[in-house]
Amino acid sequence: MVNRAVLAHRLFTGISRRHLACLTEELAAPWQADLEGRRHVARGGARKRANGAGARHRLVLVDRPVAALIHLRHDLPHAVLGLLFGVDRSTITRPTAEIRPFPAARGCAVPDRPGLRLGTLTDVFAYARAEGIELRLDATEIQVHRPPAGRGGRRAFVSGKKKQNTMKATVIADWRGRTLWTDALRPERMHDATAARNEGIADCFQHFPDVEGPGVSGSWSTTCSNSIYPRAGWRCRAACCSRSRPDAVPR
Known part of the structure; x- marks a missing residue:
């Protein structure tokens, strides 16, 4: 596992730490709203427990833009990113897929x-x-x-x-x-x-x-x-x- 502060360096992400902090702050509100929306659908109703209850995120919001930027910039496999962040590959795949639409929507x-x-x-x-x-x-x-074999238009x-x-x-x-x-x-x-x-x-x-x-x-x-x-x-x-x-x- 590599120090996550090192992974936030601009050599990995392509942007400065100050820019990364501003990006994370801007993504916090839409990401939280999307998260609560998906939880509301999964529960089938309003929250029954207090905020903060339940399992914690293995990859917090601050680390998700970093993982997504490193993957897009250096094309590292999710398994390698999981090793760098000290988590499983699936813990990288799902959070990065959830966070990527928000920077793209900013224009x-x-x-x-x-x-x-x-x-x-x-x-x-x-x-x-x-x-x-x-x-x-x-x-x-x-x-x-x-593309998988048998898919139309593969060539x-x-x-x-x-x-x-x-x-x-x-x-x-x-x-x-x-x-x-x-x-x-x-x-x-x-x-x-x-x-x-x-x-x-x-x-x-x-x-x-x-x-x-x-x-x-x-x-x-x-x-x-x-x-x-x-x-x-x-x-x-x-x-x-x-x-x-x-x-x-x-x-």
Whole structure:
């Protein structure tokens, strides 16, 4: 078992201890509300014992974001994390699965704008139009477990580049490469242009005419294949159009 104060170091989590403390404090209320809601459903009614009664958590709230961040940042198996925290693997799997949706629901922070967060694709396009900034869009591959045998569409997850089972996520960043939005998970073999249509990126260009992409002439269906390029990515600028290909968003 490793000292849990050491595991909270930024080399493991990727964020400072001060940021981690603020994150834990922000997650306390929604996590407690979700916990009491699940307990209410399991009991079938209101609490019959005083607060604090019953078994204690082996992995308290302070440790759950740490375990989730280490797993996401370093891709450590839950069994290894259980060894580091001195608990069983299942004690890591369930709490981290419960805590991960709460940071994701917070959205992405906006650089140099404390307190402002972008939670949806519409928020990102509205922010780009209001601030007149350049957005860079690209897809990144995420390695996943091999789908079970006999599952339909199993081959769609095989990456021809990495020779592994992966999924793609669409990433939107500003001109400095700072992430503003990440979503649109899909199997690796789905083309970026198809994902852009399915996830509503094309609709956002119609609702926000001031935000334009490299191929703005004609309909989206005729220019999308040229605007989204898997290797070099693509970018859109508010109230201005640039046709040069940018570098990909840092992975």
